[in-house]
Amino acid sequence: MLEVLREPLESGRVTISRAARQASFPARFQLVAAMNPCPCGHLGETTGRACRCTQDQVSRYRGRISGPLLDRIDMHIEVPRLDPGALDASIREEEPSAVVQERVEAARRRQLARGGCPNSALFGVSLEQACVLDPESRALLRRAMEQLGLSARAYHRILRLARTIADLEQAGRIGPRHISEAIGYRRLDRQGPARAGAG
Structure with a gap:
């Protein structure tokens, strides 16, 4: 399913072919996606639960997103777990x-x-x-x-x-x-x- 995003992310259009006919539609959009760093979700955490995944499991998990699809995503950033104190809107600047x-x-x-x-x-x-x-x-x-x-x-x-x-x-x-x-x-x-x- 994810791989079908490659064409519209690159060209801003989606092409549908059915019964020797082809139609192209505008499909320019902004993709915002999220994923865990590993199957258990705790890889890289310094506090709280430790990751229990093997390196092989992590590699397979990340391999679900192909290189060509990642190439078409402008920004991929890591968002660490927030300290509970950071959730208090009254003290955030x-x-x-x-x-x-x-x-x-x-x-x-x-x-x-x-x-x-x-x-x-x-x-x-x-x-x-x-x-x-x-x-x-x-x-x-x-x-x-x-x-x-x-x-x-x-x-x-x-x-x-x-x-x-x-x-x-x-x-x-x-x-x-x-x-x-x-x-x-x-x-x-x-x-x-x-x-x-x-x-």
Whole structure:
């Protein structure tokens, strides 16, 4: 079932073929997905229950999501278990939603003014024009590509994400900081062999 998401995530369209007929429909959407780090859900926890999965079980579990599908997901991050104290809204210091909303709207306006489309729709020449890298940023991205074995698809997604991070900061150009942050959001690309419990 998950693999059928590959085409619409890449092209923004879904094609259905039935009885020698074919129809294509718009299917541009934003995918937000979640998964446990392992079958028992406790891998990586420093407090509470310990993971009881074997490394083989963890590898099989993560293998349910194919590399080509992961390539099409811009950001994969790890969300650790929250300390109970962090759940108390009265003591959290957060940026107000209205401030975040204004920053996002301003970034979107920059994107539309620059290329007539959001960064997610940049491909080919338009992507290259919007994502000009200085030598330091280019070298950083090249090293990440080599060390992590990233695909061309992941490369382009990192560029789009770095451009968006720069837009949120109202930066005219992408810098090493933006590239580094975008690479940091590719958690499953960076993950080495899982360290499972002894079980």
